[in-house]
Amino acid sequence: MKEFAYVRAGSVEEATSAYASHAGARYLGGGTNLVDLMKLGVERPAILVDVTRLPLDAVEELPDGALRIGAMVRNSDLAAHPLVRDRYPALSQAVLAGASGQLRNAATTGGNLLQRTRCPYFQDLSKPCNKREPGSGCGARDGVHRDHAVLGHSEHCIATHPSDMAVALTALDARVELYGPEGARSVAAADFHRLPGDRPEQDTEIRPGELVTGVVLPAATAGLPSAYRKARDRASYAFALASVAAVLRVSDGVVGGVGLAFGALAHRPWRARRAEEALLGAAPTAAAFEHAVDLELSAARPLRDNAYKVPLARGIALDVLSRLADTALTRRTS
Amino acid sequence: MTGSVGAPAERREGREKVSGTARYAAEYHFPGRAQAWPVPAAVARGRMTGVDTAAALAVPGVLAVLTHENAPRLAEPDDPTLAVLQDPRVPHRGWFVALVVAETLEAARAGAAAVRVDYAAEEHDVALTASHPGVYVPEEANGGYPAVREQGDPDGAFGSSAARVDAAYRVPPLHNHPMEPHASTARWDDGRLTVHTSSQGSGAVQGVLAGLFGVPAERIVVTAEHVGGGFGSKGTPRPDVVLAAMAARHTGRAVTVALPRRYLPAVVGHRAPTLHRLRLGADADGRLTSLVHEVTTHTSRIKEFVEQAAxxxxxxxxxxxxxxxxxxxxxxxxxxxxxxxxxxxPGMYALESAMDELAAELGMDPVELRVRNEPDVEPDSGKPFSSRHLVECLREGARRFGWAGRDPRPGSRRDGPLLLGTGVAAATYPVMVWPATASARALPDGTFLVRVNATDIGTGARTVLAQVGADALGAPLERVRIEVGSTELPSAPLAGGSSGTASWGWAVHEACSRLARRLTEHAGPLPGQGLDARADTRGAADAESDWARHAFGAHFAEVAVDSVTGEVRVGRLLGVYAAGRILNARTARSQFVGGMTMGLGMALTEGSTMDAAFGDFTESDLASYHVPVHADVDEIEAHWLDEDDPRLNPMGSKGIGEIGIVGTAAAIGNAVHHATGVRFRELPLTPDRVLAGLLDHRAANDARTGSPVGGSGPVRGG
Amino acid sequence: MGNDQHHSETTLRVNGKPHTLTVDHRRVLLDLLREDLDLTGAKKGCDHGQCGACTVLVDGRRVNSCLLFAVALDGCEITTIEGLSGDGEEPHPLQRAFLERDAFQCGYCTPGQICSAAGMLAEAAAGHPSHVTDPATPSGEPVPLDREEVRERLSGNLCRCGAYPRIAEAVEDVIP
Structure with missing residues (x-):
């Protein structure tokens, strides 16, 4: 790790202008991934703009019933917040399924979204990686890739996005709020992360200098049955082999609304739009869920050693959807 | 010998460990101490053609960059992995090619990143297969065992057996990953070398350093006071201690080399992958007629190490x-x-899995199959056993576990999507013991001081040796002080091969017994400096034994396999051991349970992949190499039989540090078969493998019965 | 070495005592504790947030000290294993329970386990759920800790010696 300058920002404007006025700047949040990558030499900032003390640490209800989570809200506080737990259980569950108690105490909402892939080739400077060093090649494609993508990968990159939280945000129709040199804007969580294409170095749609200031969960998905399920190599403290977040609204015996997203299958949380379309208006039966999920996963292009991810994702998606349907139907009749 | 031995005495160093005051090798703050950071080779095979250290030396705080061009010359070591920075050859990826010494950790790491090395890379080959053209039969395997043993006509007997199992198993490379990464702090003063190192045996470190640096051993002091685990990987010196001593000599400073976690898999040793072929033939009553265990494994280009899995x-x-x-x-x-x-x-994983397959083939209970094949003498050597209570372990384990009444049919128990099963496997580990020396002193204040260069790597050696000493002295335990972990103490062998307590304890027992005799002969008050006795067990501890000496055990496991995800969880794990006399019930239990926990990891979570293109282990850190966590470990119980074996050592003990891992993976694997009906023959049993196996099994069943895909099974119906 | 663009004066309260140091921005809390303050109780097991051996409390919350730049903690209150029991000679109840249960072998993960347990007990009391908490548990109330909860919540602390069952017992001993 080379030496770097450090500045602590007191306001969002101060942060973005500090970033803009220094080449090689990076925002420092909880640091759980950035510091890790700096130690590995993957990230080499010239200056860190510390944003952890910005007044972005609140969970607040908006007038329209939506919920805004400040970018500096720590993962553990997010998962424990009564409004999050009660209205968006999938989000709380997803956050709690990730990392460890210590890491969740440090990691921020914004930082969680911006964490980088755990692809071992990305982390190892002595190996080719198009994400780390565009044009150098991909070590994983013909290498060790059991954990890699089955959907949406490109010849340049087969990495997956490691976040659990982002999968839930994607399913719940959250929006990511940004502030940068060109002012404030927001992007749907489902569109925030990119597919690798021929620019795998670009994880997200964030523009240079932009800062994630918060995440807004819409009123539309508040209070609906939602859940997150993750499969992994050990019982805790491991990245997903596959995960799923789903939210389901059943009205008049048919699916009135559904959000379904997969984690660990692609370069971004994979919003299952085809499955959702197939389910809208259908009765929430096992057959309908199987048809919809199979339709979605028919797009999968597994690599040599990760074909298992398709039935794994299928299995947990059907499990979560059927449980949500049970909940929705029980609620309706009670 | 009565009194202290056997009692659950509290760890002597416990307070230091829970208060954070116990110091480990990297934590000795000599004045002016520098920090060093190694540079690993970035090719799998080849030569360094150039090193550019200018940028590294320009990093503020960097003191020196050692490479093969300027590092102190070493005498040729017996262990080629210690010949670091001596020549431009790169025998494998991750081999250290330079070492940056700096004022701070930050500067050392930045300096290491700035070292530029050019290589002439050569074609490499890292792929192990049983049919590899380079496969050969070595003279012997690790431990000095002959590589091949044959009795009778195994192939002919197998061919004519009523029941047969012919199966291949694979155990992947595994990493020790003790919680404390390998670390050493070294300082030269006036031609004398002082070293604090994380090692299982400081005596060997002293001897190796003396040879490498051409310094008399008496001018080298090596201490290993607290060691954060080793599990074999710190059994002999590793490159960290050589590098620390080199860097300290080169810079004239005290230097600490604490290896980054990611570098360990390449330089501290690993469990080699093993490919097993097992053939078991039996008669209709389950008596074995033939047993063939063939193992293929890898070693490096520079050192032959053959995992003695057969x-x-x-x-x-x-x-x-x-x-x-x-x-x-x-x-x-x-x-x-x-x-x-x-x-x-790994060997017992394969053998005990095959025994389970044979039991299924015969329709016999797997406990009974093992009982039926209990030998009268050690099968290969013909020697009588000094003691062998495997059958008793199996019976006692079965009783405690509730084995009776088990429905042997695979897939017979289910709890929603969870498939439940139980399994059993036997365990064995040889008794090893080495000569050691120890001293004991009686002081006028009525206390005693026992000194022996044992190493406490977490086993509780201090505590149990004090117990042994107290009983030999006929003194209360609290009167006996003990010093271990330094070459300034009477020399003793390493903590390895489950031999430590037997080896050190024998010498402690002898020294204390002699002192007790001297005390009975001594009249009047003790002189100011006290009264001494020494012991050296050479000639006794290493005497050839007419007996086959081994510890035995039985493992029972209960698992739940999630049919949706292929995730396996171990609900219960039970071990019953016959390991001679248990000297401290408290620390012994922790060792047994610890071994079983590592066995659980071997079964379910731990596995390393040799990257064919790059020639290194992909799972090099603790995020990707999955050591079991708290949530993986539910109920683990260890019990033991009172085993009275007078043919071991004065304490009557067998080693207990390793047998806990032996057989655990097989018991879990056998339980997974019982739960699912699928026989997995490759570890670890991660969801990718298990789910694929379940789906194949279901597809095969559906094809056989004509039932449609998509019925009951891994996918839950709505 | 005074303040320059790569160094800053930073004040931390460590175990109740203020320390003002000029720190290299690259210095993480773990190295500051171990190298600058000679508080070596927090251990370096991986240096990347993958093992938990470096766990300390920052403003009462458990964190991996290997991933926190010290400069960013200016003004924070740090509690390490050395200060867990306060000024008294008496060990913290968790330290005593670890001794009594033989909840360690090599001892290298132990300070992190104990600090993690202390932080975890406070989290549960403050109503923080875990991955295994029943979603039906009312939010905002203390979460009762059974064995499964303890195991899940301590999963960020690896123990290669396999003392997990004893650690869980020790923690249960001090659950109020």
Whole structure:
């Protein structure tokens, strides 16, 4: 790790202008991934703009019933917040399924979204990686890739996005709020992360200098049955082999609304739009869920050693959807 | 010998460990101490053609960059992995090619990143297969065992057996990963070398450093006061201690080399992958007629280490015909070495899985199959056992576990999407003991001081040796002080091969017994400096024994396999051991349970992949190499039988540090088969493998019965 | 070495005592504790947030000290294993329970386990759920800790010696 300058920002404007006025700047949040990558030499900032003390640490209800989570809200506080737990259980569950108690105490909402892939080739400077060093090649494609993508990968990159939280945000129709040199804007969580294409170095749609200031969960998905399920190599403290977040609204015996997203299958949380379309208006039966999920996963292009991810994702998606349907139907009749 | 031995005495260093005051090797703050950071080779095979250290030396705080061009010359070591920075050859990826010494950790790391090395890379080969053209039969396997043993006509007998199992198993490379990464702090003063190192045996470190640096051993002091685990990987010196001593000599400063976690898999040894072929033949009553265990493994280009995985098959079961054979191929891989129960851990996974398959083939209870094949003498050597209570372990384990009444049919128990099963496997580990020296002193204040260069790597050696000493002295435990962990103490062997307590304890017992005799002969008050006695067990501890001496055990496991995800969880794990006399019930239980926990990891979560293109282990850190966490470990129980064996040592003890891992993976694997009906023969049992196996099994069943895909099974219906 | 663009004066309260140091921005809390203050109780097991051996409390919350730049903690209150029991000679109840249960072998993960347990007990009391908490548990109330909860919540602390069952017992001993 080379030496770097450090500045602590007191306001969002101060942060973005500090970033803009220094080449090689990076925002420092909880640091759980950035510091890790700096130690590995993957990230080499010239200056860190510390944003952890910005007044972005609140969970607040908006007038329209939506919920805004400040970018500096720590993962553990997010998962424990009564409004999050009660209205968006999938989000709380997803956050709690990730990392460890210590890491969740440090990691921020914004930082969680911006964490980088755990692809071992990305982390190892002595190996080719198009994400780390565009044009150098991909070590994983013909290498060790059991954990890699089955959907949406490109010849340049087969990495997956490691976040659990982002999968839930994607399913719940959250929006990511940004502030940068060109002012404030927001992007749907489902569109925030990119597919690798021929620019795998670009994880997200964030523009240079932009800062994630918060995440807004819409009123539309508040209070609906939602859940997150993750499969992994050990019982805790491991990245997903596959995960799923789903939210389901059943009205008049048919699916009135559904959000379904997969984690660990692609370069971004994979919003299952085809499955959702197939389910809208259908009765929430096992057959309908199987048809919809199979339709979605028919797009999968597994690599040599990760074909298992398709039935794994299928299995947990059907499990979560059927449980949500049970909940929705029980609620309706009670 | 009565009194302290056997009692659950509290760890003597416990307070220091829970208060954070126990110091480990990297924590000795000599004045002006520098920090060093190694640079690993970035090719799998080749030569360094140039090193540019200018940028590294320009990093503020960097003191020196050592490479093969300027590092102190070493005498040729017996262990080639210690010949660091001596020549431009790169024998495997991750081999250290430079060392940056700096004022701070930050500067050292930045300096290491700035070292530029050019290589002439050569074609490499790291892929182990049983049919690799380079496979050969070595002279012997680790531990000095003959590579091949054959009795009778195993192939002929197998061919004519009523029941047969012919199966291949694979155990992947595994990493020790003790919680404390390898670390050493070294300082030269006036031609004398002081070293604090994280090692299982400081005596060996002293001897090796003396040879490498051409310094008399008496001018070198090595201490290993607290060691954060080793599990074999710190059994002999590793590059960190050589580098620390080199850097300290080169810079004239005290230097600490604390290896980054990611660098460990390449330089501290690993459990080599093993490919097993097991053939078991039996008559209709389940009596073995033939046993063939063939193992193929890898070693590095610079060092032959052959995991002795077929050796336990020479100990376990009676059979008239047998062959056990080791084969090895030298590849461009890091050098393998000891990892907890080398040989027994992977070998018994294969053998005990095959025994389970044979039981299924015969329709016999797997406990009864093992009982039926209990030998009268050690099968391969013909020697009588000094004690062997495997059958008792199996019976006692079955009783405690509630084995009776088990429905043997695979897939017979289910709890929603969870498939439940139970499994059993036997365990064995040889008794090893080495000569040691110790001293004991009686002081005028009525206390005693026992000194022995034992190493407490977490086993509780201080505590149990004090217990042994107290009983030999006939003194209360609290009167006996003990010093371990330094070459300034009477020399003693390493903590390895589950031999430490037997070896050190024997010498402590002798020294204390002699002192007790001196005290009875002594009249009047003790002189100011006290009264001394010494012991050296050479000639006794290493005397050839007419007996086959082994510990035995039985493992029982209950698992739940999630049919949706293929995730396996172990609900219960039980071990019952016959390991001689247990000297401290408290620390012994912790060792047994610890071994079983590592066995659980071997079964379910731990596995490393040799990257064929790059020639290194992909899972190099603790995020990707999955050591079990708290949530993986539910109920683990360890029990033992009172085993009275007078043919061991004065304490009557067998080693207990390794047997806990042996057999655990097989018991879990057998339980997974019982739960699912699928026989997995490759570890670890991660969801990718298990789910694929379940789906194949279901597809095969559906094809057989004509029932449609998509019925009951891994996918839950709505 | 005074303040320059790569160094800053930073004040931390460590175990109740203020320390003002000029720190290299690259210095993480773990190295500051171990190298600058000679508080070596927090251990370096991985240096990347993958093992938990470096766990300390920052403003009462458990964190991996290997991933926190010290400069960013200016003004924070740090509690390490050395200060867990306060000024008194008496060990913290968790330290005593670890001794009594033989909840360690090599001892290298132990300070992190104990600090993690202390932080975890406070989290549960403050109503923080875990991955295994029943979603039906009312939010905002203390979460009762059974064995499964303890195991899940301590999963960020690896123990290669396999003392997990004893650690869980020790923690249960001090659950109020």
């Amino acid at each position: 050796v336990p098959a020479r100990v376990m079961y009676a059979t008239p015909h047998s062959r056990t054979e080791h084969r090895v191929v030298a590849l461009d891989v890091p050098s393998p070495s000891w990892m907890r129960a080398p040989g027994e851990a």
